[in-house]
Amino acid sequence: GNSVTQMEGPVTLSEEAFLTINCTYTATGYPSLFWYVQYPGEGLQLLLKATKADDKGSNKGFEATYRKETTSFHLEKGSVQVSDSAVYFCALIPERLTGGGNKLTFGTGTQLKVEL
Amino acid sequence: GAGVSQSPSNKVTEKGKDVELRCDPISGHTALYWYRQSLGQGLEFLIYFQGNSAPDKSGLPSDRFSAERTGGSVSTLTIQRTQQEDSAVYLCASSLDPGDKEQFFGPGTRLTVL
Numbered sequence: 001g002n003s004v005t006q007m008e009g010p011v012t013l014s015e016e017a018f019l020t021i022n023c024t025y026t027a028t029g030y031p032s033l034f035w036y037v038q039y040p041g042e043g044l045q046l047l048l049k050a051t052k053a054d055d056k057g058s059n060k061g062f063e064a065t066y067r068k069e070t071t072s073f074h075l076e077k078g079s080v081q082v083s084d085s086a087v088y089f090c091a092l093i094p095e096r097l098t099g100g101g102n103k104l105t106f107g108t109g110t111q112l113k114v115e116l
Numbered sequence: 117g118a119g120v121s122q123s124p125s126n127k128v129t130e131k132g133k134d135v136e137l138r139c140d141p142i143s144g145h146t147a148l149y150w151y152r153q154s155l156g157q158g159l160e161f162l163i164y165f166q167g168n169s170a171p172d173k174s175g176l177p178s179d180r181f182s183a184e185r186t187g188g189s190v191s192t193l194t195i196q197r198t199q200q201e202d203s204a205v206y207l208c209a210s211s212l213d214p215g216d217k218e219q220f221f222g223p224g225t226r227l228t229v230l
Contacts, residue, residue: 032217043120044207044221051217089159093217101147101172101214106159 002027006090006107021075021110023090031092033073038087080114087111120222128228137193137225141210154204198229
């Protein structure tokens with residue numbers, strides 16, 4: 001079946017540090033890949049996405065590149081801020097689904113804490 | 117606002133009671149999803165609606181769980197005879213149509229079963 005594996009947290013960084021959160025997936029074909037973010041007390045928000053191999057998704061200084069050869073979609077940011085403290089979820093939608101729809105398969109989430 | 121709304125935001129119930137959780141999707145969104153976020157299981161899919169029909173119920177954990185959608189809009193997730201393992205945050209998401217891969221999530225309902 002489909003699955004997403006992401007690095008365990010919590011991750012604690014100092015402000016302006018470089019961030020990498022690893023994500024790898026298992027799925028046939030070419031799934032669409034996503035990073036969602038959940039700020040404290042808020043709902044899930046889509047951070048970025050990539051729908052085909054070698055695509056780079058980017059938003060708010062975050063980037064992730066769809067690597068088919070390594071089945072990975074690692075999240076990076078060059079300089080984190082305190083306001084980036086949140087839980088980050090990697091997710092996929094399979095290329096083809098029975099029953100219609102686009103149900104997401106999520107990783108377990110990585111908590112990021114950024115300190116001054 | 118124009119986002120997905122869910123009610124109640126928090127629900128505490130006793131084991132064995134029935135609960136109903138409500139989701140109001142973004143107006144005009146035909147696809148609606150329910151997910152569950154729990155400590156032991158992470159974020160998992162429960163059910164998908166296209167309009168008022170549910171072509172994918174594969175994530176419902178037991179026959180105590182059911183859901184319906186009326187008027188192509190509001191959806192209700194019902195849990196009968198609640199158990200402590202049902203304690204979780206129940207999230208609803210909607211998208212414009214089934215082919216749209218971007219889902220917009222509501223704030224969730226935190227369910228605690230005592």
